[in-house]
Amino acid sequence: MIELDEVSHRFGERVVLRDVTLDLSERRIGVIGANGSGKSTFARLLNGLVVPTRGRVLVEGHDTRREGAEVRRRVGFVFTDPDAQIVMPTVAEDVGFSLRRLRLSSSERDRRVREVLDRFGLADHADQPAHLLSGGQKQLLALAAVLVTEPTVLVCDEPTTLLDLRNSERVASLLRELPQQVVLVTHHLDLLEGFDRVLVVDDGEVVHDATPESAVQFYRDLSRGLSGGRLGDGGSP
Amino acid sequence: MIGLFRPGTSTVHRAPAGAKLLVLALGAVVLVLLRTPVAVAVAAGLVVGLYLLAALSPRDLLRQVWPLRWVVVVLLPFQWWTAGWRTAVVVVGTMLVLVATAGLVTLTTRTTALLDLFEWLLSPLRHVGVDPQRVSLLLALTIRAVPVLVDTLSDARDARRARGLERSPRALLVPVVVRTMRHADRLGEALVARGVDD
Numbered sequence: 393m394i395e396l397d398e399v400s401h402r403f404g405e406r407v408v409l410r411d412v413t414l415d416l417s418e419r420r421i422g423v424i425g426a427n428g429s430g431k432s433t434f435a436r437l438l439n440g441l442v443v444p445t446r447g448r449v450l451v452e453g454h455d456t457r458r459e460g461a462e463v464r465r466r467v468g469f470v471f472t473d474p475d476a477q478i479v480m481p482t483v484a485e486d487v488g489f490s491l492r493r494l495r496l497s498s499s500e501r502d503r504r505v506r507e508v509l510d511r512f513g514l515a516d517h518a519d520q521p522a523h524l525l526s527g528g529q530k531q532l533l534a535l536a537a538v539l540v541t542e543p544t545v546l547v548c549d550e551p552t553t554l555l556d557l558r559n560s561e562r563v564a565s566l567l568r569e570l571p572q573q574v575v576l577v578t579h580h581l582d583l584l585e586g587f588d589r590v591l592v593v594d595d596g597e598v599v600h601d602a603t604p605e606s607a608v609q610f611y612r613d614l615s616r617g618l619s620g621g622r623l624g625d626g627g628s629p
Numbered sequence: 630m631i632g633l634f635r636p637g638t639s640t641v642h643r644a645p646a647g648a649k650l651l652v653l654a655l656g657a658v659v660l661v662l663l664r665t666p667v668a669v670a671v672a673a674g675l676v677v678g679l680y681l682l683a684a685l686s687p688r689d690l691l692r693q694v695w696p697l698r699w700v701v702v703v704l705l706p707f708q709w710w711t712a713g714w715r716t717a718v719v720v721v722g723t724m725l726v727l728v729a730t731a732g733l734v735t736l737t738t739r740t741t742a743l744l745d746l747f748e749w750l751l752s753p754l755r756h757v758g759v760d761p762q763r764v765s766l767l768l769a770l771t772i773r774a775v776p777v778l779v780d781t782l783s784d785a786r787d788a789r790r791a792r793g794l795e796r797s798p799r800a801l802l803v804p805v806v807v808r809t810m811r812h813a814d815r816l817g818e819a820l821v822a823r824g825v826d827d
Contacts, residue, residue, distance in 0.1 A: 436818075439822060441818060461824065464824045469819075471815065471818070475812075476812055476816050477815075477819035479773055479816075479819075480769055482739070485739060485741045489741075489823070519636040521776070
């Protein structure tokens with residue numbers, strides 16, 4: 393359960409999120425909106441990568457401002473660019489890197505690494521250099537490296553943006569099967585099929601909060617200027 | 630180290646990283662102290678034997694020392710001319726043997742095993758404020774940065790060519806610096822997300 397209580401965030405003078413109050417308890421939650429609307433900042437608030445300038449975010453009762461480590465233990469985060477999150481030279485070592493902070497024995501570490509690589513179809517690449525994987529395999533590795541720590545929530549910030557259709561669908565189907573709560577920020581609206589709840593973010597506000605069908609329709613209307621929203625300016629947050 | 634590791638089950642692979650680095654260090658000390666062509670020849674024979682024991686081919690060995698070819702081409706005749714053939718063989722031979730041995734260590738040792746070793750070696754420095762985990766992470770990131778920088782440079786070079794600006798250093802350097810800084814930012818964020826700072 394994630395709670396956002398009157399959360400606002402600004403970068404300098406620019407307000408990127410304004411008075412967001414939400415309880416996120418559903419298993420599959422989508423977040424859509426234009427570039428620069430505040431989606432990525434919203435995602436980063438959920439695991440304490442960004443701390444709100446006003447209000448508070450609680451993950452299973454832990455405040456992201458004061459208990460960042462506790463929150464990050466529970467909330468895994470997958471970024472758009474897998475290259476930026478791969479730290480170690482080989483596939484197995486990168487997954488193992490996530491487990492270093494858990495202080496497991498090397499045999500337990502190896503067992504968990506093998507298990508997760510098997511699950512993600514990367515077992516044959518275990519000793520290969522991570523930088524030689526394809527884009528899709530790199531994103532699978534990024535997912536594996538996060539999920540090996542068994543977080544209870546997974547936040548994904550546009551994880552399929554750099555992938556081709558086949559790899560997008562592969563990542564999407566893996567996300568669908570996860571037992572964890574998933575918060576997915578995406579521009580690929582078809583990935584939201586079967587989701588429990590979808591938020592539409594526009595100009596720093598959650599302007600629509602409904603089922604995928606309703607939210608996608610609202611977002612399409614918004615993009616065409618039919619819903620009276622402001623739409624983002626194409627900036628980075 | 631960037632993808633050089635070759636998985637295997639040989640005695641050399643199974644030897645602890647610390648033992649391998651110790652052999653490398655002792656080999657360097659012995660060769661420098663003895664300074665004889667015979668010692669270099671014996672060491673070279675041992676290194677070849679260890680490559681074979683690790684089920685690595687002569688080509689793998691050659692690949693380790695190949696980057697030194699121009700140094701050898703310049704250094705060997707220069708040393709011969711200034712100090713005689715013995716010194717030339719000892720200086721160049723010692724360098725080749727040590728580089729080949731270091732290559733053998735990286736070919737048969739996982740980076741994580743080396744990082745664990747560095748962490749252990751640096752642990753006494755904890756008392757003077759050095760964080761061994763951070764130092765080993767720094768080493769890992771340095772190793773990881775090499776292919777990223779190569780890719781960035783290659784992309785920027787292609788983009789420069791596509792714009793018809795082959796001779797402009799600015800068209801190469803600006804995107805490389807900007808992308809590298811952005812990558813560093815994202816990497817920092819990813820490390821925090823993976824709990825490195827916690």
